[in-house]
Amino acid sequence: xxxxxxxxxxxxxxxxxxxxxxxxxxxxxxxxxxxxxxxxxxxxxxxxxxxxxxxxxxxxxxxxxxxxxxxxxxxxxxxxxxxxxxxxxxxxxxxxxxxxxxxxxxxxxxxxxxxxxxxxxxxxxxxxxxxxxxxxxxxxxxxxxxxxxxxxxxxxxxx
Amino acid sequence: xxxxxxxxxxxxxxxxxxxxxxxxxxxxxxxxxxxxxxxxxxxxxxxxxxxxxxxxxxxxxxxxxxxxxxxxxxxxxxxxxxxxxxxxxxxxxxxxxxxxxxxxxxxxxxxxxxxxxxxxxxxxxxxxxxxxxxxxxxxxxxxxxxxxxxxxxxxxxxxxxxxxxxxxxxxxxxxxxxxxxxxxxxxxxxxx
Numbered sequence: 001x002x003x004x005x006x007x008x009x010x011x012x013x014x015x016x017x018x019x020x021x022x023x024x025x026x027x028x029x030x031x032x033x034x035x036x037x038x039x040x041x042x043x044x045x046x047x048x049x050x051x052x053x054x055x056x057x058x059x060x061x062x063x064x065x066x067x068x069x070x071x072x073x074x075x076x077x078x079x080x081x082x083x084x085x086x087x088x089x090x091x092x093x094x095x096x097x098x099x100x101x102x103x104x105x106x107x108x109x110x111x112x113x114x115x116x117x118x119x120x121x122x123x124x125x126x127x128x129x130x131x132x133x134x135x136x137x138x139x140x141x142x143x144x145x146x147x148x149x150x151x152x153x154x155x156x157x158x159x
Numbered sequence: 160x161x162x163x164x165x166x167x168x169x170x171x172x173x174x175x176x177x178x179x180x181x182x183x184x185x186x187x188x189x190x191x192x193x194x195x196x197x198x199x200x201x202x203x204x205x206x207x208x209x210x211x212x213x214x215x216x217x218x219x220x221x222x223x224x225x226x227x228x229x230x231x232x233x234x235x236x237x238x239x240x241x242x243x244x245x246x247x248x249x250x251x252x253x254x255x256x257x258x259x260x261x262x263x264x265x266x267x268x269x270x271x272x273x274x275x276x277x278x279x280x281x282x283x284x285x286x287x288x289x290x291x292x293x294x295x296x297x298x299x300x301x302x303x304x305x306x307x308x309x310x311x312x313x314x315x316x317x318x319x320x321x322x323x324x325x326x327x328x329x330x331x332x333x334x335x336x337x338x339x340x341x342x343x344x345x346x347x348x349x350x351x
Contacts, residue, residue: 071297071301072300072301072304073301073304073308074301075297075301076217076298076301076302076304076305077213077217077301077305079279082278082279082280082281083279084220084279084280085213085216085217085220086213106209108209127312128312129206129312133202133206134202134205134206134209135206135209136209136210136212136213137210137213138209138210138213138308138309138312138313139305139308139309139312140308140309140311140312141308142311
């Protein structure tokens with residue numbers, strides 16, 4: 001397959017981004033970003049403004065990393081705005097589990113009495129079958145820092 | 160060799176490959192440890208059925224995506240040929256997964272309408288061959304990760320076949336990435 005020179009240059013930029021995504025697990029700067037403590041909601045109100053800015057930036061960075069992880073690890077079955085293999089995810093944080101309209105849930109999710117808080121999302125992503133036995137979601141996110149980043153991203157696309 | 164003479168040969172190959180994969184998957188699923196003979200527990204079996212059905216739904220979507228792409232008019236004939244081959248692999252996956260669900264006493268999930276997939280995958284946004292290839296790469300790369308990520312949740316008897324399917328998806332992703340001019344990743348453990 002031949003491409004024009006212009007397309008080739010455009011692809012280099014796109015490929016660089018995707019390449020960064022593939023390397024996310026091992027890139028030191030991303031690892032560091034994932035380990036920046038704190039987030040906006042948990043910040044002490046008395047914290048200095050400069051530190052708050054740093055914290056907010058870290059949260060934003062984490063959401064950006066989470067977006068890449070989301071595409072890589074969740075994108076086969078989910079999207080933000082369309083029900084696919086799994087339900088759509090925009091505004092999922094804070095929502096009652098099993099209540100996205102138009103999606104046909106397993107009985108496990110229909111019965112589940114849980115709200116998608118940070119803690120519940122973390123437990124769900126770590127081991128869906130343990131959190132909601134009988135669920136059709138088998139995919140596990142093993143690394144805690146990756147779960148945290150994905151949750152940060154989901155929060156960034158929720159009201 | 161012209162496209163006209165190549166296509167039937169490749170189609171024959173696709174059919175053969177699908178059968179081979181299905182037989183391999185079925186041999187793995189039904190051979191050695193039989194679920195009917197030694198189920199772990201009713202709940203574990205039910206869990207496997209749910210997860211395998213999600214995988215079937217994923218394969219249905221992949222098959223539909225390649226079908227829509229092949230008939231979109233956006234692809235060069237040679238690219239259609241490759242896409243049809245990949246679609247044949249996904250059909251093999253689907254058939255093996257359906258057989259597994261049936262062996263476990265479950266009901267395989269059925270495919271949805273083409274209109275559903277057109278909407279779910281935002282097909283209307285695809286304007287050229289590169290757009291189609293990027294969607295295919297995203298789906299294949301995601302599917303490789305999905306199969307690897309669900310292995311710990313599946314019963315032991317399905318680990319190998321799930322890994323085989325992840326391998327197929329990774330193969331597809333590599334071909335698509337190369338077609339799009341993506342560089343070879345420098346670090347190992349690219350999926351999962």
